[in-house]
Amino acid sequence: MKTLRIHNTLGNNLEEFKPIDPLNVRVYACGPTVYYYAHIGNARMAVVNDLLIRFLKTLYPKVTYVSNITDIDDKIIAASQKNKIPIKELTEKYTKIYNEDMSVLGVKQPDIQPKATDYIKEMINLIEKLIENNFAYEKDGHVLFHVPSFKNYGMLSGRNRDEQITGSRVEVAPYKKDPTDFVLWKPSPSPLPGWESPWGLGRPGWHLECSAMSEKTLGLPFDIHSGGADLIFPHHENEIAQTCAAHKNNDDLKSFAKYWFHNGFVNVEGEKMSKSIGNIKLVHDLVKEYKGEVLRLTLLSAHYRQPLNWTRDIIKQNSTMLDRFYRTLKDLEKVDAYAEKNEIEERIINGLYDDLNTPKVIAELNMLTNGINNADVKTKQKIKFNLLEIGKIFGILQKNPDTWLGYGQSKNINQDTIERLIKDRNEARRNKNFDTADEIRKKLKKEGVEIEDTSEGTIWRSI
RNA sequence: GGCUCGGUGGCAGAGUGGUUAUGUAGGGGCCUGCAAAGCCUUGCACAGCGGUUCGAUUCCGCUCCGAGCCUCCA
Numbered sequence: 001m002k003t004l005r006i007h008n009t010l011g012n013n014l015e016e017f018k019p020i021d022p023l024n025v026r027v028y029a030c031g032p033t034v035y036y037y038a039h040i041g042n043a044r045m046a047v048v049n050d051l052l053i054r055f056l057k058t059l060y061p062k063v064t065y066v067s068n069i070t071d072i073d074d075k076i077i078a079a080s081q082k083n084k085i086p087i088k089e090l091t092e093k094y095t096k097i098y099n100e101d102m103s104v105l106g107v108k109q110p111d112i113q114p115k116a117t118d119y120i121k122e123m124i125n126l127i128e129k130l131i132e133n134n135f136a137y138e139k140d141g142h143v144l145f146h147v148p149s150f151k152n153y154g155m156l157s158g159r160n161r162d163e164q165i166t167g168s169r170v171e172v173a174p175y176k177k178d179p180t181d182f183v184l185w186k187p188s189p190s191p192l193p194g195w196e197s198p199w200g201l202g203r204p205g206w207h208l209e210c211s212a213m214s215e216k217t218l219g220l221p222f223d224i225h226s227g228g229a230d231l232i233f234p235h236h237e238n239e240i241a242q243t244c245a246a247h248k249n250n251d252d253l254k255s256f257a258k259y260w261f262h263n264g265f266v267n268v269e270g271e272k273m274s275k276s277i278g279n280i281k282l283v284h285d286l287v288k289e290y291k292g293e294v295l296r297l298t299l300l301s302a303h304y305r306q307p308l309n310w311t312r313d314i315i316k317q318n319s320t321m322l323d324r325f326y327r328t329l330k331d332l333e334k335v336d337a338y339a340e341k342n343e344i345e346e347r348i349i350n351g352l353y354d355d356l357n358t359p360k361v362i363a364e365l366n367m368l369t370n371g372i373n374n375a376d377v378k379t380k381q382k383i384k385f386n387l388l389e390i391g392k393i394f395g396i397l398q399k400n401p402d403t404w405l406g407y408g409q410s411k412n413i414n415q416d417t418i419e420r421l422i423k424d425r426n427e428a429r430r431n432k433n434f435d436t437a438d439e440i441r442k443k444l445k446k447e448g449v450e451i452e453d454t455s456e457g458t459i460w461r462s463i
Numbered sequence: 464g465g466c467u468c469g470g471u472g473g474c475a476g477a478g479u480g481g482u483u484a485u486g487u488a489g490g491g492g493c494c495u496g497c498a499a500a501g502c503c504u505u506g507c508a509c510a511g512c513g514g515u516u517c518g519a520u521u522c523c524g525c526u527c528c529g530a531g532c533c534u535c536c537a
Contacts, residue, residue: 012467032537041537075535159466159533206535228537232467235536264468265531272530273537301486302476307469307530314475317487324486327500351477359477363485370485373502434496441498452499461499 002353004059006224007305009232009260010156010253014355019223020258025060027053028214028257029067030227030235031113034094035079038101040281040299040310041266041273045228047296047395048263048304048356050107052226054393055352066217067110069095070209072117072193087193091115101283104292105299106395112217116209120195123204123212126246127184127197135245139175141187141200147180150241150250156260157233182238184208207238214257215243225257229264229305236260263304269311281310293396294319300358300394321362322396323405328369329387330401337388338381344389345382352393365390406461413447422451422458 004017019025029049032042049067056063070076071091080087099109127143130136135149147153172179183205188194194201214222220243227236240256249255265272268279286295298318302308339345345368351360368383375383391397402408410418425440444451444460451460 030537033535039537043537045537073535157466157532229468230532230536233532234534263537265537267530270529305468306476309475311474313487317475321486331501357477359475359485363477366485429496432496438497445498450499453495453497454500 002350004055004353005355006259006261007355008258009236009262012158015259017223017259019060020221022060023062025056025063025224026218026222027056027063027065027224027226028210028218028222029065029110029225030210030231031067031069031110032098033070033073033075034091034098035073035076036094037282037284038098039266039273040268040283040286040295041228042098043102043105043107043283043295044266044299044304044308045226045263046102046107047105047299049226049261050395051300051304051356051358051393052224052261053108054395055356058393064112064218065110066112066114066214068210068213069098069113069115071095071115072203072209073206077192097284101287104287105283105296106292114213114217116204116213119209119212119216120204122216123208124185124195124197126208126212126215126242129246130184130242133245133248135241135250136184137177138199139177141202142175142183143185143199144176144181145184145238145241145245146177147182147241148178150245152244152250152253153180153241154237155253156237156240159233182207182234184242207235208242210235211239211242211246211256214239220247221255222257224259224261226261226263229262232260232262264302264307266299266308266310268309270309290315290319293399294322297322297362297394297396301362303359304356321366325365325369325387325391325397326399326401326404328372329384329397330405330407331372332380332384333401335377335380335384337385339385339389340382345386348386348390358394361390361394406463407459409462411448411462413444413449418444418449418460422460425451426458 005014006017007013008015027049029045032038046067049065053063053065069091072087076087076091080090083090085093095115103109127136130145131138131143136143136145185197185199185202185204185208188201188203190201192203194203214225225236225239240253243256244250244253247255266281267273268281271277271279273280283295294315298310298315299308301314301318343349345364348361348364348368351357351364354360365387368386372380372383387397408415421440421444425437428434428436428440441451448462449460450463451458
C-alpha cells in the first residue's frame with residue numbers, strides 16, 4: 001500500500017504517516033475563537049483539514065476528528081462588552097454562523113466539536129498536575145507555567161529561550177519568575193466570567209483549553225494536531241509543554257501528538273489581512289457572492305503550506321475550471337463512472353499521498369479530462385470515475401452538472417417566456433432574419449440567460 | 464535584532480541535475496449565419512552574482528527582494 005507522507009512541523013520534515021492505532025486515526029485541529037465572523041484564513045484551515053480528514057477516511061476504517069470552539073478568551077470578553085451582548089449569546093451566535101459558513105464551503109462537521117467552557121474542570125485538573133510536577137507555580141492569583149523547567153521548550157517552533165528573551169518586545173509581568181513563563185490561570189473578578197478554582201475565582205489562559213480538550217476527547221497520544229501556521233508559536237509550543245509536563249513526559253514531545261500539521265496564510269491582494277488595512281475577507285460575505293465550491297477549490301488551488309494570495313482573479317480562474325469540469329461531467333452524463341479495481345488513477349492520487357499536493361492533483365485531473373474527445377467508452381468511464389472520486393475527497397463536483405451550469409433554471413425571467421423567445425429566434429433564423437435572431441439572443445443575455453445552439457437543438461442556461 | 468519560509472512565463476501554480484507541468488488570460492486558426500461551448504495552435508518562465516558539475520531553474524555560497532513568527536491573530 002502507498003503511504004501518505006505529510007510535513008511534520010515537529011522536526012520540520014516530510015514524514016511517512018504511521019497511525020498510532022490504524023483502526024482509529026485521531027486528529028485534533030485548533031478551531032476558531034468565536035467573537036466575530038470567520039474570515040477566509042479561518043476557512044483555509046477548516047477546508048485543508050477537511051480535505052485531510054476526507055483523505056484519511058479513504059485510507060483507514062475510522063478517523064476521529066475533533067475541532068474545538070474557543071468560547072472563553074479576552075477578545076470574546078472585549079467583544080461582549082463592546083456590543084453589550086452576554087458572552088454566551090455572542091459565542092453561540094458566532095459558533096452557529098461559523099458552522100453554517102463552513103458548511104457552505106463543504107466542510108463537514110468534526111466528529112466532536114468541544115467548547116472550552118465545558119472543559120474548565122479538566123483544565124484545572126491539568127494545572128494541578130503541573131504544579132504537583134513542579135512545572136508551574138502560583139503567584140498573586142495567577143498560575144504560571146515555568147518555561148525553564150521544561151528543557152525541550154522551543155522544539156516545535158525551532159527557537160530557543162535566549163533568543164526569545166532578547167527578541168521580546170513585551171514587558172515582563174511582575175508575577176513571572178521568568179520572562180518566558182506563560183499564564184495557565186488568571187484572576188477573573190466579577191463581572192468578568194470566572195470559575196471557582198483552588199487559586200480563587202479565575203479563568204484559564206489561552207493555551208490551556210486545547211491541551212485539556214484534546215486529551216479528554218482523543219486520549220494521549222493522538223496522531224495529528226493541526227492549525228494555522230501562526231499557532232506554531234506560542235500556542236502549540238505551549239500546548240506541548242503543558243501536556244507533556246503534566247504527564248511527566250517532558251522528554252518525549254510526541255507523547256502528546258505525533259504529527260504537527262500547519263497550513264499557510266491567506267493574503268489579500270498581496271497584503272496581509274488586517275483590521276487596519278480593512279481588507280479582511282469574511283466568509284459570510286464571500287458566500288453571498290461566490291458559490292461555496294468555487295471558494296473551496298480556490299482555497300485548495302495552492303499547496304496548503306504555501307501562502308495563498310486571495311484575489312478576484314484566482315477566484316475567477318477556479319470558477320472557470322470548475323465549470324469546465326462540470327461541463328465534462330455533463331458530456332459524460334450517459335456514461336457510467338467506472339474504473340478497473342475501483343481505483344483512482346495512480347498519477348492523480350499520488351499527489352495527495354505526497355503531502356496533499358492539491359495543485360498537482362488538479363493538474364493531473366485536467367490532463368485526464370483533456371483526452372476526452374478521442375476517448376473510447378472505457379476511457380470515458382474512467383474519466384468520470386476519477387472526477388467524481390477526487391471530487392469526493394476535494395469536496396467538489398458532486399452536484400448535478402445541469403444544476404451547476406444553470407441549465408433550465410432562470411432567475412429573472414419566466415421559463416415559458418424564454419422558451420417562447422427561443423422559438424421566435426429559431427423561426428427568425430429559419431427565415432434568415434438574423435438581425436431579429438441576434439436581438440432576441442442579446443435580450444436573453446441581458447436577463448442572464450445564455451443560449452447555445454447545439455446539434456440537438458437550442459438549449460439555455462442562466463449565467 | 465533573532466528564528467522560519469519563499470522569489471517560476473500577463474496572472475495562478477506544481478515540479479525537476481539534462482527531455483522546459485497544468486490552468487487562466489492574450490495572439491492565430493477550426494467550427495458556427497452570429498454567439499455560446501468545444502477543438503487545434505502559439506508564447507526567449509524559472510530574482511541576481513559566483514561555485515560544484517560534461518550539464519543547474521533544480522545542489523552550495525553570497526547579494527537583493529518579499530512574507531510569516533518573536534505581542535492578539537487561522
